[in-house]
Amino acid sequence: MPVEFAGNAERMPLTLGPLLLDAGIDETRALVIRHAFVTEPEESGLTGLHADSTHAEILAYTATQSSDPRRFPTVPPPLWIVFLREGGDQARLWGVVENRGEISRNEAVRTFDIVETDHMDELRGRLVLGWRSPRTWRMNATTASTYPVAGIADAEPIPFPGFDRLILNHAQLKAVMHEPRYASWRTALSSVLGIYLITHTRDGRHYIGKADGEESIRQRWHAYATNGHGGNIELKRLDPSSFRFSLLRVFDPATPTREINAAESHFKNALDSVRYGLNRN
Structure with a gap:
């Protein structure tokens, strides 16, 4: 009815x-x-x-x-x-x-x-x-x-796939940040710091980012879901519908910032994201 x-x-x-x-x-x-x-x-x-x-x-x-x-x-x-x-x-x-x-x-x-x-x-x-x-x-x-x-219909909860299997386009990221069926995903992303990867799928360029200190992966990604660029100058020039988000490494919230910084530097070097990607430094 x-x-x-x-x-x-x-x-x-x-x-x-x-x-x-x-x-x-x-x-x-x-x-x-x-x-x-x-x-x-x-x-x-x-x-x-x-x-x-x-x-x-x-x-x-x-x-x-x-x-x-x-x-x-x-x-x-x-x-x-x-x-x-x-x-x-x-x-x-x-x-x-x-x-x-x-x-x-x-x-x-x-x-x-x-x-x-x-x-x-x-x-x-x-x-x-x-x-x-x-x-x-x-x-x-x-x-x-x-x-x-x-x-x-009520939205059926969707099980969290695990940090190492998480790959989202921008529309999916927005759904994860707002829809009730992704509540367990938000809980998981709130529990970790880490290094994440944004791939511009139109040309393959990479952006390496981090969530550290008091800012969890969920908080950092919420910014991208809201405005598409999270305040990053290079990303502002691009259409966020072409972005793909994934996690490279996650850390416990008690992890020292220097360890997270070292991991971020490693992945920037490994993927050459400053010279050929979207990182400015």
Whole structure:
């Protein structure tokens, strides 16, 4: 049944509109898409989706749209809110992507440069929308904003993978710092100091950083989650969506600062991150 919230005089059903507003999405500049698991005809040029489609396959499927203006807008808006069909009259949020423009087309299909955003990240896979028009697969967000929220599932806790297996992109880092399902990760990162690595994935350059004294890894990484650069001059010039975060070595909070400094110097030398990377000294 639809989710409700208390109004001044009565309980009213929650709709998509307030969630878009809370996520900072202008519904006049957004498109809502509901993918179904289908096998596309060969002549369409589309690949189709199935229940076992990977995240990358869904992203690629979303980027490829029909060249027929009756099927897809000639000038689509900059944000696409993507759902996956669930039953005949519901849809579950997959994610929100930014449309950076058309990059190719032929008689059958157009391909767009789309990138994932962190809009509504905390609702991915959890938000289920009542879909009033089962035969309609895309619409303007102004129309979809009136659709009722059928449910928002509790976020399942995600086990901490261990310090030596931790690799996060910037969107994932922000989720770790804020979402309830990552509470155990924040606890673990609060318990250690250490040396961390930021890789700029577009060109492979490295930045070696440290958390020492009273600043834990969690506190240091929270700064990167907040502003993307943590105050580092070289990182300010770059797009944080291209960063990948990992840990090189962790230390107990009682470890002397000189030992952490020595480890930081070792990794800067080992990875040559001053001469060829993003460290300035």
